Every structure is written in C-alpha cells, then in structure tokens.
Amino acid sequence: MGLALFTPSAPPLFGLDISTTAVKLVELSAHGRRGYKLERFALEPLPPQAVVDGGIQQVSEVVAAVKRAVQQTGTRLRHVAMGVPASAVITKKIITPANLDASALAFHVENEADQYIPFALEEVHLDYQVLPHQPTHPEGTQEVLIAATQKSHVDERVEVADSAGLKAVVVDMESFAQQAALLHAMQMDHAMPNDESWVCIEIGANAMELSVMRHGEVIFTRQHLLGGQTLTAEMQKRYGLSRKDAEQAKRNLNPADDVAGVLAAFIQHVVLEVQRALQFFQASVDDARIQQVMLFGGSSVLPGLQEAIAERVGVGALLVDPFAMMALAPRLKRLPIAEVAPGLVLACGLALRRFDAFR
Numbered sequence: 001m002g003l004a005l006f007t008p009s010a011p012p013l014f015g016l017d018i019s020t021t022a023v024k025l026v027e028l029s030a031h032g033r034r035g036y037k038l039e040r041f042a043l044e045p046l047p048p049q050a051v052v053d054g055g056i057q058q059v060s061e062v063v064a065a066v067k068r069a070v071q072q073t074g075t076r077l078r079h080v081a082m083g084v085p086a087s088a089v090i091t092k093k094i095i096t097p098a099n100l101d102a103s104a105l106a107f108h109v110e111n112e113a114d115q116y117i118p119f120a121l122e123e124v125h126l127d128y129q130v131l132p133h134q135p136t137h138p139e140g141t142q143e144v145l146i147a148a149t150q151k152s153h154v155d156e157r158v159e160v161a162d163s164a165g166l167k168a169v170v171v172d173m174e175s176f177a178q179q180a181a182l183l184h185a186m187q188m189d190h191a192m193p194n195d196e197s198w199v200c201i202e203i204g205a206n207a208m209e210l211s212v213m214r215h216g217e218v219i220f221t222r223q224h225l226l227g228g229q230t231l232t233a234e235m236q237k238r239y240g241l242s243r244k245d246a247e248q249a250k251r252n253l254n255p256a257d258d259v260a261g262v263l264a265a266f267i268q269h270v271v272l273e274v275q276r277a278l279q280f281f282q283a284s285v286d287d288a289r290i291q292q293v294m295l296f297g298g299s300s301v302l303p304g305l306q307e308a309i310a311e312r313v314g315v316g317a318l319l320v321d322p323f324a325m326m327a328l329a330p331r332l333k334r335l336p337i338a339e340v341a342p343g344l345v346l347a348c349g350l351a352l353r354r355f356d357a358f359r
C-alpha cells in the first residue's frame with residue numbers, strides 16, 4: 001500500500017501510535033448524531049531502545065507490544081491507521097489550474113515534486129489533495145497540498161502491522177492526526193472563531209513541541225528536547241533509583257514531597273522553554289494574542305505544570321482529554337482514563353480516520 005495520507009474512506013479501523021515509550025491503541029465507534037464512542041484503548045510500554053527518534057529500531061519488541069495491546073483490548077478489528085512523524089514528511093502547497101482531470105493533476109504534482117523533493121521519486125510515497133477554495137486564490141486556480149515521505153518510513157510501520165497480524169490501511173502524518181483529535185476535543189470542526197490563537201503544547205518523553213493554531217491551521221511550531229525522560233533521569237541521579245523505580249516514583253510525585261526540588265526545577269525549565277517559544281511566535285506575526293493554552297502528552301499531567309504554564313502565559317491552560325466529548329463503552333468506566341488520556345491524542349486522531357469521508 002502507498003502512503004495513504006488522504007485515503008477518502010477506509011474500512012473499520014483502529015488507531016495505532018508507535019511512540020518512543022509505548023505502543024498506543026485507540027478504537028472509536030460512531031455514536032449518536034456526529035458523535036463518537038471510545039470502545040477500547042491500550043498503552044503497552046516499550047523498552048528504551050525499541051523506538052528512537054520515530055524510527056523503529058527493535059522490530060520484534062515493537063511487534064510483541066502491538067500484539068499485547070491488541071490482545072489486551074480484545075478488538076476484532078484488523079485494519080489500522082498509523083502515523084509517520086512530521087519530521088519524516090515533506091509537505092508543500094502548490095497552485096494549479098482549477099478543474100484538472102485526475103491524470104493532468106497527477107502530472108502536475110509529479111512535475112512539481114520532482115523539483116523540490118531531495119530524493120528520487122521511486123524512493124518516495126507521494127500523495128496530494130486539492131484544498132478547499134479560499135477567497136484569496138486567484139480565479140481559475142486551485143491549491144493542492146502535496147505530501148511526500150521516503151518509502152522506508154512508511155514501510156517499517158506497515159511491516160510491524162503485518163507481523164502483528166494487522167493491516168495498515170491509512171498512514172497519516174502524525175501532526176495532521178493530532179490536530180484532528182485536538183480540534184474534535186475543542187469541538188471545532190474546522191472553523192475557529194475569528195482570529196483566535198490557541199497554543200498547543202505537547203510534553204512527551206524526549207521532547208516538547210509548541211504549536212500555535214489559528215483558523216484550525218497550524219501557523220507556528222517549535223520543538224525543544226525536553227520531556228518526561230529528563231525528569232526520570234534526574235530522579236535516578238538524585239535519589240539513586242533504577243530507571244524503573246524512578247519512573248514509578250515520578251507517577252506518584254507530590255509537590256509537597258519534592259524535597260530535592262527536582263519536580264519544581266523541571267517545571268521551571270518547561271515554563272522557560274514555553275516562554276522562549278512564544279517570544280519567537282510573537283516576533284513572527286502581527287497579531288500574537290493568545291486565547292488559550294492546551295496541554296497534552298504523557299508528561300503534561302505532572303502536578304503543578306498546568307498552573308505554572310497558565311501563570312506565565314497569562315491565559316488559561318487546559319489539559320486535553322481527547323475523549324471528553326465522546327461516550328464511553330461501559331466496560332471502560334472503571335479504568336483511570338483521565339490519567340492517560342492526554343498521552344492518547346495521536347492514537348485518538350488516528351482512530352478518527354475511521355470516519356473521514358475526506359479531510
């Protein structure tokens with residue numbers, strides 16, 4: 001299969017996020033009018049070197065974790081939507097004459113792609129989509145979004161799915177999928193009120209990423225290598241703990257017991273990076289007013305973090321629960337979903353691809 005960045009319709013599928021610290025599975029079903037229900041989810045930890053910088057290093061470990069996640073949820077579905085990191089995808093918007101037929105459009109796209117993609121076209125998966133018409137487009141033209149990724153990035157994921165007895169039918173760009181989940185959580189399909197800017201901050205294992213959304217589009221992103229793993233390493237050092245014990249201790253960390261101040265120092269570091277990123281954002285746009293901060297990623301639940309960021313930015317900071325607007329299958333009601341939900345944004349966005357007629 002190809003890079004199905006824009007697959008128009010897919011068979012029933014679940015979302016499968018292969019991240020640095022875990023394999024994450026989310027299955028959604030349609031519920032009521034335009035609503036969804038969380039049917040199943042799983043978070044299956046991965047050993048430290050299994051996935052590095054989005055690349056799958058230890059295939060057998062990852063396959064085993066995927067199988068465990070599937071088994072644990074009891075899902076019957078075998079089709080999956082997976083993501084490739086945005087860093088592995090090149091995107092470009094081009095303008096073409098409007099109303100081209102399919103083969104003329106393909107010709108245009110390949111011609112353009114050949115000029116700016118630094119790889120031979122045989123080595124890349126190429127996909128494209130005509131974007132909705134904007135009033136700013138010249139008459140008689142259309143805007144086309146092209147996305148290209150080296151085949152190896154897609155193929156390694158497709159192979160993991162295969163080896164786990166699954167079939168990857170959608171391979172999306174992670175940032176697109178994540179954005180879909182965020183917009184749903186905010187109950188804003190595409191239109192955002194006038195010129196509001198929302199700051200989304202993901203704090204994962206190794207990195208934090210700050211992006212600014214306006215009109216449902218990402219207009220600014222900045223990444224910094226700081227994540228929960230930094231805090232775990234610091235706790236190992238300060239308290240002489242094994243990685244596993246430090247990881248456990250971190251989950252029960254209470255600001256009142258933070259005698260060595262490791263949590264406070266980490267939070268301060270994060271806040272400083274948020275401030276720095278926002279300075280870059282403010283320098284890059286005319287109207288840099290911010291309405292709201294949305295926090296997600298596995299480390300966003302650290303106690304005190306949300307408040308510290310809100311205080312520094314001077315607007316409210318919300319912890320994103322991608323399932324907040326969804327119904328919950330009865331069998332899940334006893335599980336501590338709120339605690340893990342902010343780390344399931346990408347898996348949820350991938351699972352939403354089940355319902356996409358088109359983006």
Ligand SMILES: Nc1ncnc2c1ncn2[C@@H]1O[C@H](COP(=O)(O)OP(=O)(O)OP(=O)(O)O)[C@@H](O)[C@H]1O
Nearest residue numbers: 019020021022204205206228229251297298299343
């Ligand atoms: N309850 C919790 N309290 C504190 N930290 C947590 C908690 N749950 C998870 N974390 C931390 O969150 C981090 C993992 O975050 P996340 O799941 O977003 O990363 P990932 O998706 O595996 O990595 P990436 O997206 O960067 O490839 C780890 O450092 C983990 O220790």
Ligand SMILES: [Mg+2]
Nearest residue numbers: 019020204346
């Ligand atoms: Mg992740």
